[in-house]
Amino acid sequence: MNRNDERGEGRLGLLVAVIVVGVAIFVGAKVIPVRITAYEFRDVLRQEARMGAVRDSDGAVRQRIMRQAKELEIPLEKMNLDVRRTQTKIIITARYEVPIDLKVTTYIYKFDVTERAPLF
Numbered sequence: 001m002n003r004n005d006e007r008g009e010g011r012l013g014l015l016v017a018v019i020v021v022g023v024a025i026f027v028g029a030k031v032i033p034v035r036i037t038a039y040e041f042r043d044v045l046r047q048e049a050r051m052g053a054v055r056d057s058d059g060a061v062r063q064r065i066m067r068q069a070k071e072l073e074i075p076l077e078k079m080n081l082d083v084r085r086t087q088t089k090i091i092i093t094a095r096y097e098v099p100i101d102l103k104v105t106t107y108i109y110k111f112d113v114t115e116r117a118p119l120f
Helices: 009-055 058-071
Strands: 081-085 089-101 106-118
Touching: 009 058, 009 089, 009 106, 058 081, 058 089
Parallel strands: none
Antiparallel strands: 081 089, 089 106
C-alpha cells in the first residue's frame, strides 16, 4: 500500500466539519438567547395568570406584563396582549415576532402563547 496516494484526503472532510460546526455555533448564538427570553416571558405570563386571577384587575395585570416585556426587551405591543376573564377563568394571550438576522436570511421567531388560570 502506497501512503503517498492517501495524502490530503482527510483535509476536505475536516474543512467541511469545521464549517458545519462554525455555522451551528453562529446560529445557536443568535437563536438561543431569543428562545431563552421567550421561555422567561412565558413564565411571566403563567405567573400573572395565576396571581392575577385572585387579586388584581385586568388593567393591573396588563401593566405588569407590559413592564416585564420591556425589561426583557420583548417587542410586545399593547394590541398584541389580551387579558380577559370569564366566569371561571382568566385568559392571557400574547403575540410577538422577533426577526433574527442570520446574514444569509432573516428568521422570524413567532411567539404566540395563551395561559389560563381558574378564578377562585
